[in-house]
Amino acid sequence: MDDPARAMQTLQRLSELGVRLSIDDFGTGYSSLAYLKRLPVDELKIDRSFVIGMERDLDDARIVRSTIGLAHTLGLTVVAEGVENEKLMAMLEHLGCDEAQGYGIARPMPVEDWLPWVERWQAPQTGTVRLDTDFQQL
Template sequence: MRWSHPELGEVSPGRFIPLAEETGLVRQLGLFALRQACECAVRWPVPLTVAVNVSARQLVEVKFPQQVSEILNETGLAAQRLCLEITESTLMHQSAVSLLEQIRALGVALSIDDFGTGYSSLAYLKQLPVDSIKLDQTFVRGLPDDASDTAIARAVIALGRSLKLTVVAEGVEREEQSEYLRELGCDAVQGYLISRPMPANEVTPWLSRAEAACAQ
């Protein structure tokens, strides 16, 4: 999500999302982003999963699972093609777990974003209805040379595999990082190595080119 301001230009979410969180406007922004993502994904030439970040403020609203269901029905996106990403701090809200279970019952996947930077409790993690964890880019930047990053990456990937969770590494920018993560058994990567962020209307042509390249 970007804010195209007539005077400020393209404003990054790092600047306006914290203010939206503070004012409560993030609820409307979150639903807007979810609907836009689902509408775009329906038109993609390949049935990939689309992941959407969810605010902690959304996960304390009892009507949120119903809102997710309505957006899926209205846009026509299969629930299995949607993944909602939540932060570890979100899980500190007791009401969140119940709502997550309702969302999971729809067939929607759930992922813990920026894993390792919040308030992880391994005892709590095994009880959560999540499908994947995302290794934060903080622990990816130094791969494969930094000893601390390699130790943490190896541990998180091993933890995910033990719990039968998919592990996605964030912030992958170099081929050697991707190759090292593959050797560790990481399931997927995201980052500038794959693509930089792009406007929604550019995704479909990009996917078509990528699909054609893979078919060759």
């Protein structure tokens, strides 16, 4: 974003054309709350470093929960990056996360393998996953 004014105009035009825009890796690097306020985005992607840490670090879980709440308040969809297993999926479902991505769902694949994978994929049944007592209090 060497030229913020030009970048903003380009993003605004893309949004007006119906292109869904997302802030990637939210919570790290150059992403900030200022972007949520200024950019015409539809989606926020929570960085995998917070998502992966949720299983063992209650503070990471609190950050993820707060980020989901903030994004929903602003009318944004939330995607959690780095979902590696069913427990993380269950935790995110408990927190109201909209979408997830990660190796626990699928590994990268050639485009010709994608459609057959989508046709047979089913969301994991997370209702039987046991969540830690501390996490359930979130």
